[in-house]
Amino acid sequence: MSLSGRRLGTSPPPRRAKETSMSTLGTRRTAVRRTLAIVGAVSAAALVMSGCGSADDNGTTVASSDGAIDDASLPAYVPIDAIEPDFPGVDGSPSGYLTVPDELVQGFDTPPGSGGTYTAMTPLWGTIPPTSGNSYFDAVNEAMGTTINFQISDGNTYGDKLAAVLASPKDMPDWISIPSWNVPPRFGTGVDKLFEDLTPYLGGDAIKDYPYLANIPTDAWRACSWNGKLYGIPQPGEGNLGNWYFYRDDLLPDAELPTNADEMLQFLKDNTKDGHYGSEDPWTVAQIMFGVPDKWTVGDDGQLINKFETDEYREALEWTAELFASGAVHPDAVAGETASAKQRFESGQDVVMGDGVGYYSEALTRMRATDPDFSISLMPVFAADGGTPVLYKTPAAGICSYIKKTGDEDQTKEILTAANFMAAPYGTAENRLITYGVEGEHYELDDNGVPVATALAQNEIQASYIFLVSPPAAIAKTELPDYVEKYTTWMADNVEYLTEPPFFGQNITEPSQYAALGQPFEDLASDIIRGRKSIDALDAAIETWRTSGGEELRAFYQDILDGQEQG
Known part of the structure; x- marks a missing residue:
């Protein structure tokens, strides 16, 4: 899906933030759940969804902002190239790769999770795959050491579904994807009652506990901040050019x-x-x-x-x-x-x-x-x-995901550990798993080492994890080498002309x-x-x-x- 028109305020369904190395997939490329009550969340959700805010002397609904997140509260940016790119990115522009790596980097020797099970709500613009009995999801859950049970909804009606879910916070999924064009009115007035403040976990050098999340450029995190604090985890775009x-x-x-x-x-x-x-x-x-x-x-x-x-x-x-x-x-x-x-x-x-x-x-x-x-x-x-x-x-992330507020530090840390796994960059075994599934089941390698989808992948794999978090864009369409070179060098050449508009990275209602x-x-x-x-x-x-x-x-x-x- 194209980004046509997004620069001036329209918001079409998102395309993948990360290019991959094959076109053969086409559109197919694609602790027990906590139920602790959230003190005050019901009234907060009512505020968010009903439009009841503060009012001026005439009774007109007004909104306010507590300001942009300060640099010290933003996650430190520690870039990682799992493999050396042919065309390195510049200041957050995407890197380009002309070949598929012969050997993948193994990011995790053992599953990093603690065995918990959590629900995640995401949109999808495509055929919704089976969420139970799906060997692709099972394989990723096993490799993470954490089970993520997806609740996938039609992206075209996702805003309506999201509104209903946020209106009943006690029953919210543990992890929710919220595209910027689906953010409900007055979301900023209730975000602190509904979702965990991630600033203590990810702000500054704290993010270094999650090195693949630290690989996401700073501007993408700005897009997920509200009222001077970090609440969301980004799906970073391909730089800041529209x-x-x-x-x-x-x-x-x-x-x-x-x-x-x-x-x-x-x-x-x-x-x-x-x-x-x-x-x-x-x-x-x-x-x-x-x-x-x-x-x-x-x-x-x-x-x-x-x-x-x-x-x-x-x-x-x-x-x-x-x-x-x-x-x-x-x-x-x-x-x-x-x-x-x-x-x-x-x-x-x-x-x-x-x-x-x-x-x-x-x-x-x-x-x-x-x-x-x-x-x-x-x-x-x-x-x-x-x-x-x-x-x-332009905003460096159009979609952010949020962790339900429970006050359970262990739960928050495990979900962030899962997010760190999902953010593994191009060239890692984890990224290959999330992108293509299991070799021999969901894909086979052709003579050039490019994954080619199997019939099972056509049924089981759709873009899912990227709506919770994704790594920085990697331009690796090896079948289009001219595109890889021209596009990544064009993006890198134009970084010097970028300037921040007023209120850049600040969510204002x-x-x-x-x-x-x-x-x-x-x-x-x-x-x-x-x-x-x-x-x-x-x-x-x-x-x-x-x-x-x-x-x-x-x-x-x-x-x-x-x-x-x-x-």
């Missing part, structure tokens, strides 16, 4: 690639010929090119400026409108048809498309099955003015009355770039935003920002 421009390098092998917005406009116009169009709708990536902040930026006076108020946002709109007017955008994209955008790009109807970087391997895997010469590449990153690019970091303030801008942008409205309409929209709650929302965030600076 979307960029892809181009058909097979159709344009000798292209002189653009280095600024003017050159990009001319490039797309020049390549609208011979039955090809320059691009699909580039609006999402155009904003990145112009350095538009994700939501807020801080002015020279220390005051917050909303993205819609920035010069960069206006310039991105004007540039995109000029591109649309030039005729270089595919007519179906002009008409607003997006469902077939990838198909149009892959068939050569247009030569450039903006999308989530995860699309790269998906497109190559799909298309090279029938066309070995098919090729795409990510363009080098550039700024609209040709200067230094500004890439705002906005006052609910402001939830729809930004929607009119999405509709207006579509009209402006297609020439249905002039850029002057933006000024009226900004004024309406300010008088309809935007100033109050700004004040809400300004209070948090000022509090952080004072702290």
Whole structure:
């Protein structure tokens, strides 16, 4: 599944955070439970789920934040390469591997668990495998020394299931996966009553007791913090980059690639010929090119400026409108048809498309099955003015898992020990087991040492453990060596341009009355770039935003920002 559109707030079902070494699996790649009562958890859950929070003088529900987690409370980052990568990662960017290791590193000589049995609730976008009588789960449980009994739910309706479970905390599973787009309203006000505070177990050097968890980059842990404390365990993404421009390098092998917005406009116009169009709708990536902040930026006076108020946002709109007017955008994209955008790009109807970087391997895997010469590449990153690019970091983890609060230190430690096992990196026997199952049962090795799934794996193995925790991404699609090299070097090259937006890594629950303030801008942008409205309409929209709650929302965030600076 692609990351398309996630940079600007949409949240499609997650794809695997870790690339593996074979495409043959396809979508198949995939102490007795405690029942201690949680003091006060029922009322906390009612608060979380019912929307009852504090209220202002008008009775309007409001929200607040106790600030970002401080560096001392974050887990220490101690990177581990089980095997030497061909293309090492840089500051959290993914490493690349061109071959399957001949010998796997054995991370654990004996099962590390204490024999406990726990339940874990996770989503799945695919066919749910049997959770009992499953030899794959049995093998992993045996190797861990801890039994994890999965409760797997359809990812498309997972939010509804999650809400019901959190409303009855006494009956909650021991370990729960919560995607960021399924976090319920006012979760931050009740998280400390529902889930264990993991800061004492994992903060600072304490995480070194769990070395594979310490291998997860710091930014991923930030995404799992609430109110200055660490509550979740992350599924780290592939660095902090979201979307960029892809181009058909097979159709344009000798292209002189653009280095600024003017050159990009001319490039797309020049390549609208011979039955090809320059691009699909580039609006999402155009904003990145112009350095538009994700939501807020801080002015020279220390005051917050909303993205819609920035010069960069206006310039991105004007540039995109000029591109649309030039005729270089595919007519179906002009008409607003997006469902077939990838198909149009892959068939050569247009030569450039903006999308989530995860699309790269998906497109190559799909298309090279029938066309070995098919090729795409990510363009080098550039700024609209040709200067230094500004890439705002995206959340480094989109899914976190949480341990039910019981006050039982031994239980918490055993679940963390299991998480440490699950986070074993590429090149370890444990990672091979979790990814492919048992050799001879769930996979066989081909002549190149690549695991090939058996019929049993097709029935028993689906992505499961990664929704609780996963190791840092390893780009190891050995059947796509060009992708491995180009993608990992592209990610490493762009690390220097990353910058943290205000409130990066801080989970903040906005006052609910402001939830729809930004929607009119999405509709207006579509009209402006297609020439249905002039850029002057933006000024009226900004004024309406300010008088309809935007100033109050700004004040809400300004209070948090000022509090952080004072702290």
